[in-house]
Amino acid sequence: MTPSTTDELLSRSSVIVVGGPGGVGKTTMASVLATRAAMISDRRVLVLTVDPARRLADALGMGLGSEPTRVDPGRAGGELWAAMLDSGAAWDRLIGEEGSAEVARAVLQSPLYSGITRRFGQSHEYAAVQELQRLYSEGRFDLIVLDTPPSDRAVDVLDAPGRMIDFFGGRLLRWLTAPYRSRAARLAAAPFNRFAAGVLGRGFVADLGSFFALLATMGPGLVERAREVKALLESPETGYVVVSTAAHRSVVETGGFLGALRVRGLRPGLLMVNRVLPHWLGEAGLAAAVESVPSRLGEVVGALGRRGEVGAATGAEEFPDEAALTRALAAAVRTAGEMAAEARDQQVFLAELHRQLPEPPPPVVEVPLVPGLSGQLEDLGRLAELLR
Amino acid sequence: MTTDEPPGPFPGGRRLLFVTGKGGVGSTSVAAALAVHSARSGLRTLVCEMSEGGLADALGVAALGYEPVEVEFGAAEGSEPPVGLWAMVMDTEAAAHEYLSRLLHVPLPGSLGPLGPILEFVSAAAPGVREVLAVGKVAEEIRQDQFDLVVVDGPATGHVVPMLSTPEGIAEITRGGLLRREADWLTDMLSDPAVTGVVVVGVPEELAVSEAVDLLERLASETTIDPAAVVVNMVPPPPLSPTDRRVLELLAGTVESDDLLGVIRAALLADRIRVEAAEVLVEAGPLLAVRVPHLNLPRVTGVGSEPELVAALADAVAAEVET
Numbered sequence: 084m085t086p087s088t089t090d091e092l093l094s095r096s097s098v099i100v101v102g103g104p105g106g107v108g109k110t111t112m113a114s115v116l117a118t119r120a121a122m123i124s125d126r127r128v129l130v131l132t133v134d135p136a137r138r139l140a141d142a143l144g145m146g147l148g149s150e151p152t153r154v155d156p157g158r159a160g161g162e163l164w165a166a167m168l169d170s171g172a173a174w175d176r177l178i179g180e181e182g183s184a185e186v187a188r189a190v191l192q193s194p195l196y197s198g199i200t201r202r203f204g205q206s207h208e209y210a211a212v213q214e215l216q217r218l219y220s221e222g223r224f225d226l227i228v229l230d231t232p233p234s235d236r237a238v239d240v241l242d243a244p245g246r247m248i249d250f251f252g253g254r255l256l257r258w259l260t261a262p263y264r265s266r267a268a269r270l271a272a273a274p275f276n277r278f279a280a281g282v283l284g285r286g287f288v289a290d291l292g293s294f295f296a297l298l299a300t301m302g303p304g305l306v307e308r309a310r311e312v313k314a315l316l317e318s319p320e321t322g323y324v325v326v327s328t329a330a331h332r333s334v335v336e337t338g339g340f341l342g343a344l345r346v347r348g349l350r351p352g353l354l355m356v357n358r359v360l361p362h363w364l365g366e367a368g369l370a371a372a373v374e375s376v377p378s379r380l381g382e383v384v385g386a387l388g389r390r391g392e393v394g395a396a397t398g399a400e401e402f403p404d405e406a407a408l409t410r411a412l413a414a415a416v417r418t419a420g421e422m423a424a425e426a427r428d429q430q431v432f433l434a435e436l437h438r439q440l441p442e443p444p445p446p447v448v449e450v451p452l453v454p455g456l457s458g459q460l461e462d463l464g465r466l467a468e469l470l471r
Numbered sequence: 472m473t474t475d476e477p478p479g480p481f482p483g484g485r486r487l488l489f490v491t492g493k494g495g496v497g498s499t500s501v502a503a504a505l506a507v508h509s510a511r512s513g514l515r516t517l518v519c520e521m522s523e524g525g526l527a528d529a530l531g532v533a534a535l536g537y538e539p540v541e542v543e544f545g546a547a548e549g550s551e552p553p554v555g556l557w558a559m560v561m562d563t564e565a566a567a568h569e570y571l572s573r574l575l576h577v578p579l580p581g582s583l584g585p586l587g588p589i590l591e592f593v594s595a596a597a598p599g600v601r602e603v604l605a606v607g608k609v610a611e612e613i614r615q616d617q618f619d620l621v622v623v624d625g626p627a628t629g630h631v632v633p634m635l636s637t638p639e640g641i642a643e644i645t646r647g648g649l650l651r652r653e654a655d656w657l658t659d660m661l662s663d664p665a666v667t668g669v670v671v672v673g674v675p676e677e678l679a680v681s682e683a684v685d686l687l688e689r690l691a692s693e694t695t696i697d698p699a700a701v702v703v704n705m706v707p708p709p710p711l712s713p714t715d716r717r718v719l720e721l722l723a724g725t726v727e728s729d730d731l732l733g734v735i736r737a738a739l740l741a742d743r744i745r746v747e748a749a750e751v752l753v754e755a756g757p758l759l760a761v762r763v764p765h766l767n768l769p770r771v772t773g774v775g776s777e778p779e780l781v782a783a784l785a786d787a788v789a790a791e792v793e794t
Contacts, residue, residue, distance in 0.1 A: 105494010105627055106679070280648065287645040331777065332525055333495065364737055372730030383731060387722070403718045411718035412734075414711055419737035421708065424773040454743035 085350065085445050086322075089470050092352045092446075093120040096322035098219060098315065099228045099352075102240065103326035104336035108357040111463075112326045112450070113230035114165070119467040121161040126225035128161055129218065133168040133211055133232040149173075151218070164224065168232075170210035171197075177213060181304035186297055195294045207232050209243040209309075216312040238343035244313035251302040251309075322352035327436060329356055329429035338439045351445045356436060359449040365426030373420040376412070384408045481700045481764040481792055482509075482620070485668045486613045487660070488699055489623045491631040492672030493682045497704045500777070501672050501768065502624035503529040504784035507544055508792070510556035511785065514619035517557045519609050521626050521634075530558055531778035537565040539612075544778065557618070566604040570653075600650065602637035607653055610660050625669075632686070635661060635669070636694045661696050668699025673755075675706055675748035680755040698763045703752065704784075705770040710745040711738070766791040 086092040093099070093116065101113040110132050117130035129151055149169035153162060179187050190196055208231075215229050231240045280288045298305075315321060323344060327337040344351055363369065376383065388405050403411070437447065448470055453462075482488060482505075490505065492498040503526060506518035517539055520526035527535045530542050539557040609621050625631045638661060641654035661667050669690055673683035687698055711719065719735050719742075726732050768791070771783045 107495055287648065287650075328495070330495075332497070332499070335525065335528070361740070363733070364740070368730065369733050369737055372734050376731060376734055383728075387726070403721070407714065407718055408722075411711075411715040411722070414715045415719055415734050415738035418708075418711065418741045419734040421772060422737045422741040425770075428772055452744070454740070454747055 085443055086352055088446055089116075089119065089353055089448055090123055092322050092324075093226070094124060096352070097226060097320040098215065098318075099226065099322045099324055100231060100240070100316070101228060101324045101326060102231045102238075102340055104328075104333045104340070107326050107328045107333055108450075109326045110230045111466075112324070112355050112357060113228050114463050115450075115466045115470065116324065117163060117165075117226075117228040118463045119470045120226050120228070121163040122464075122467055124161050126161040127164065127223070128226045128228065129164040129166060129224040130228045130230065131166050131168060131211075131215060131218065132230040133170075133207070151223070161225075166218075168211050168214055170207045170214075173210040173214045173217075174206070176217075177305070177308070178301070181301040181308070182297075183300075186300055190294070190297050193290075193294050193297070195290060208239045209247055212240060212243055212312045212316065213308065216308070216315050219315060220311075238340060241316060241343065241347055241349075244309040244316065247309040248306050248313070251299070251306045317347075317349070323349055324353045324355060325351045326355045326357060328358050329432040329436065331432060334432050334435045334439075337436060341439055341441070345441060350441060353445050354436065354440060354447045355450055356433060356447065357450045358452040359433070360422070360426045360429055360452055362426070362430070364422055365430045369419065369423050370427075373416055373423055376416050380409065380412060380416075383412065481766065482668065483699070485664075485666060485699055486619065487610065487621050487623070487667045488670050489625040489631065489635065489668075489696075490670045490672060490702075491625040491627065491686070492702075492704075493679050494627050496672050496674045496679055498627075498672040499525040499624050500529055500781055500784055501670070501702050501704055502526075502622050503781045504768070504788050505670070506556060506558075506620075506622040507781060507785040508788040509620050509622070510544070510554070511789070513555070515555040515557075515617075516620045516622065517559065517609075517612060517618040518622045518624065519558070520560045520624045521605060523560050524624070525777070526558060526560065526624055529777045529781050531776065532558070535560045537562040544782070561605050561608065563601045563604050566608040570604060570607065602634045603641055603650065603653055603657065606634060606638065606661070607657055610657055613666070614656075614660070631669070632689045632693050635690075635696050639695070658695070661694075664697035668697050670700045670702055671698060672702045672704055674704050675751045675755075677751050677754075680751055684755070700764045700766055702766045702768060703755075704768045706752070706767045707741075707745045707748050707770045710749055711742045716742060 086095065099113075099116060101109055101116065103109055113132060114130050117128045120126060121128045149167055149172055151164040151166040154165050155163065175191060178190050181187075182190060211229065211232055215227060218224065218227055325337060325340060325344075327333045341351060384405050387408055433449075437444070440447070450466060450469065453466075488505065490498050490502040492501070499520065502518055502520075506516045509516040518526065518530075519539075520535070523535075527533065530544060532540075532542055535558050537559060539559040542556045542558050544556055609623050612618050612621050626634055638654040638657040641650060642658055645651040645654065671683050671686055671690075673679045683701065687701075690696055690698055710716070716739075719739055723732065723735050723739060726735060766788065768784050768787045771780050774780045774783060
C-alpha cells in the first residue's frame with residue numbers, strides 16, 4: 084500500500100495533506116509537490132495554501148483572493164492552480180449554505196460570530212478542511228494539495244471534524260440553549276446557567292445562549308458536513324506528506340505528528356526533509372582536511388605562491404601574495420569547519436527522522452538547501468525537478 | 472515609531488514578557504535563554520510555556536507541570552549555577568480551578584467534578600475564556616509579587632495577537648460577572664509598557680522576517696501591548712571579506728589537492744548562505760527599526776544537548792544586553 088516513489092503517491096492520490104512542524108517550509112513544499120504533479124501528468128492540480136508568506140503568494144500569483152487561480156510553472160503537462168484559504172469567507176459560506184436565509188442573516192450579524200469563527204481555537208483548521216471538502220466535491224480538480232495551517236499541534240487539522248461533531252452532538256450545547264427550548268429543559272439547565280452567569284456575566288450568557296440556539300438549528304447539517312470531511316481525510320484517496328527539517332525541534336515535533344497519524348490509523352505517504360546540506364560536508368574527508376590544512380598552511384601557501392604565474396596565465400588580474408593567501412585560507416578553514424559541524428548535526432537528526440518512520444517506511448526525499456533560491460515560480464519548478 | 476529616541480534598555484524593568492515567533496525560529500530556546508539570563512542576574516524568574524512543547528527539554532528536566540518548580544540550570548563557564556529559576560507549563564483546567572477557588576471564595580475539590588466539562592464547553596464556546604485564564608495565571612504571579620520576571624513562551628505568531636487582545640475583547644462583549652472583572656485588571660496590566668512587553672523572535676530568513684514585521688504591525692494596531700525587543704535568532708557568522716572571497720574563488724579554479732579544494736568549496740558554500748542571511752538582516756533593519764532593542768543571537772552548532780544550546784544563547788543575551 085505504501086507508495087515507493089513521490090510520483091506514485093502523487094499519481095494515485097486525489098488529495099494530499101501536507102503537515103509537519105512550523106517553519107519547515109510546508110507551504111513551499113506543498114507548492115513544489117503540486118508543481119511536480121502537474122509536471123508529470125495532464126491532471127488539473129490545485130494547491131490550497133493557508134497563510135502563505137508574501138513572497139510565495141507573489142510567486143503563485145495569488146494576490147487575487149481565495150478563488151482558485153491558474154498559474155503556469157512553464158514545464159507543466161497538466162494544469163497548476165492555486166488558492167489561498169480565507170477562513171472567514173469559508174465560514175460565511177458554510178453558514179449561508181446550511182442555515183435558512185433568516186437564520187444565516189442573524190448568525191452573520193451576531194457580534195459573537197466573528198469572535199468565535201475568526202478567533203477561537205481550531206476554527207481556522209476546520210475552515211481549511213471544510214474548504215478542501217467543498218473543492219473536492221465540486222470535482223473541478225483531479226488533485227488537491229492542502230498546506231495545513233500553522234498550528235502548535237499539526238494534528239489539530241485531523242481532529243477538527245471530530246470536534247465539530249462532538250460540539251453539535253453534545254449535551255453541553257443543549258444546556259446552553261435550553262432556555263430557548265422548553266420549560267423542562269430550562270429547569271434542568273438552571274444550575275449550569277447560574278454558574279455560567281456568575282462567571283461570565285448574565286448578559287453574556289444570554290447572548291451566547293441565543294447565538295448557539297441559532298447555530299443549533301443548523302446542527303444536523305453541520306454535523307453531516309463534518310462527517311463528510313472526516314471521511315475524506317480517512318479515505319485511501321488521501322495521502323499524507325510529512326515535511327520536516329534536520330533540526331532537533333523539528334525532529335521531536337515530527338515524531339509527535341507521525342504518532343498522531345499512527346493512532347488515527349493513517350500512514351505517511353512521503354517524508355520530505357527540507358533544507359538539507361550536501362552530505363559531503365558532514366563526511367570524514369572534510370573534517371580531516373579542516374584538521375590537517377592549518378598544520379601545512381605554510382607549505383600550501385608556498386606551493387600556491389610558486390604557481391602565481393599559472394594564476395596570471397588564467398587571466399586573473401593579479402595573483403594574491405602570500406599574506407593574502409594565508410589570510411584567505413585561514414578564513415576558509417574556519418568557515419569550512421563551522422559548515423562541517425552544521426552538516427554533522429544534520430546527519431544525526433536525519434538518522435533520527437528515519438528511525439521514527441513506520442515499517443515499511445515511506446519514501447524519504449531530501450530537498451537540498453539551495454542558496455540564492457528566490458522563491459519565484461521557476462524555483463518551484465527547479466525544486467520539483469529534483470523530486471523524481 | 473518614528474521618533475529618533477534610542478531604544479531603552481532590555482528588559483528595562485518589565486515584569487512580564489511574552490516571547491513569540493513563527494514556528495521553527497527557536498522561540499522556546501530564546502524564552503529559556505532570556506529566563507536563564509534573568510535568573511543569573513539575580514532576579515527571581517519564572518518561565519512558563521503556554522502549551523506543552525520543548526521547554527522541559529530546553530531546561531534539561533524530565534517534565535514540567537502546572538506548579539512552578541525550581542530548576543537547577545547548568546552554570547555559565549566560571550560562574551555559580553543560577554538560583555531563582557522556576558518553570559511551568561500552562562494547563563487551562565488547573566488555572567480555571569485555581570481561579571474559581573480564589574474568586575468564588577470556596578475551596579474546590581481536587582477535581583472540578585461536573586464543573587470540568589462545563590468549563591471545557593464554556594471555554595470552547597465563549598471566545599477567549601481559555602486565553603484569559605492562561606494570561607491571567609501568569610499575570611497573577613506578578614500581581615502577587617511571586618516573581619520579579621515572568622517569561623512566557625507564548626503561542627506562535629498566528630495565535631499571540633488573539634491571545635493578548637482577548638482581555639480587551641472580553642471587556643467589550645461582557646457586561647458583568649467575574650470574567651469581566653478579570654478582563655479589566657488584565658487589560659490594565661497588559662497595556663502598561665512599564666510592566667508588560669512582547670519579544671518578537673525571528674531568524675534571518677526573508678519569510679520569518681516578513682512575519683515578524685507583520686506581527687509588530689498587528690501588535691500596534693490590534694493590541695495595546697508594547698513591543699519589548701526584537702530577537703534575531705540563529706544569526707550565522709558574518710560572510711567572508713570580499714578580498715578573502717576573491718582569493719578563494721580564484722583558488723577554487725586552480726587548486727588540485729582534494730582536501731584543500733574541499734575546504735575551499737565548503738567555505739564558499741557557507742559564504743553564499745551567509746551572504747543571503749546578511750542581506751536579509753540589512754533589508755530587515757529599517758522594517759524592524761521600531762524603537763525597541765534589537766538582540767542578535769548566534770546560530771549555535773555542535774552542542775550536544777538543548778540545555779547547552781540554551782546556556783550558549785543565555786551567554787549571547789548577556790553580551791547583547793550589555794553592549
